[in-house]
Amino acid sequence: MAIFNGSDLILKVQAASGAATEFKLMHSQNVSLSYNVDTIDITNKDSSGNRTLLGGTKSFSLSADGLMDFVSDGTTTDFDELFTSSRNRTPVTFTFTFAPSGTPAGYDYTGSGFITSLEISGGTEDAPTYSVSIEGSGDIVQAAV
Secondary structure (H helix, E strand, O other): OOOOOHHHEEEEEEOOOOOOOOEEEOOEEEEEEEEEEEEEEOOOOOOOOOOOEEEEEEEEEEEEEEEOOOOOOOOOEOHHHHHHHHHOOOOEEEEEEEOOOOOOOOEEEEEEEEEEEEEEEOOOOOOOEEEEEEEEEEEEEEEEO
């Protein structure tokens, strides 16, 4: 069983329209990638009482959260860029990198999608945070790095 540091999972987003590169999400703390395959039930009278399935539509989504900062340093994708893409209903491109330290290779998962949820929150005497959800559109591509 391979065990690695969760800090080696990085989500980069190219949110700004016409931007030349993807940047890590500002001060991210948690990132996730979810990949799903719907199923089509083709059970019939010849199935001997067993459920029979076909693979159907594939889908994926990403989510992240982190510490909110209202001043961009120019080397990360900030909340304002995410908000602008969401408000304009323009797709974002992303790379989700899995690159464990000390191992010979990892993987990049690249694709595009739409921001479906964006939130800023903060409690009394607590650090403000943001969260973002992205629903994939089209295919997601895996490549060794």
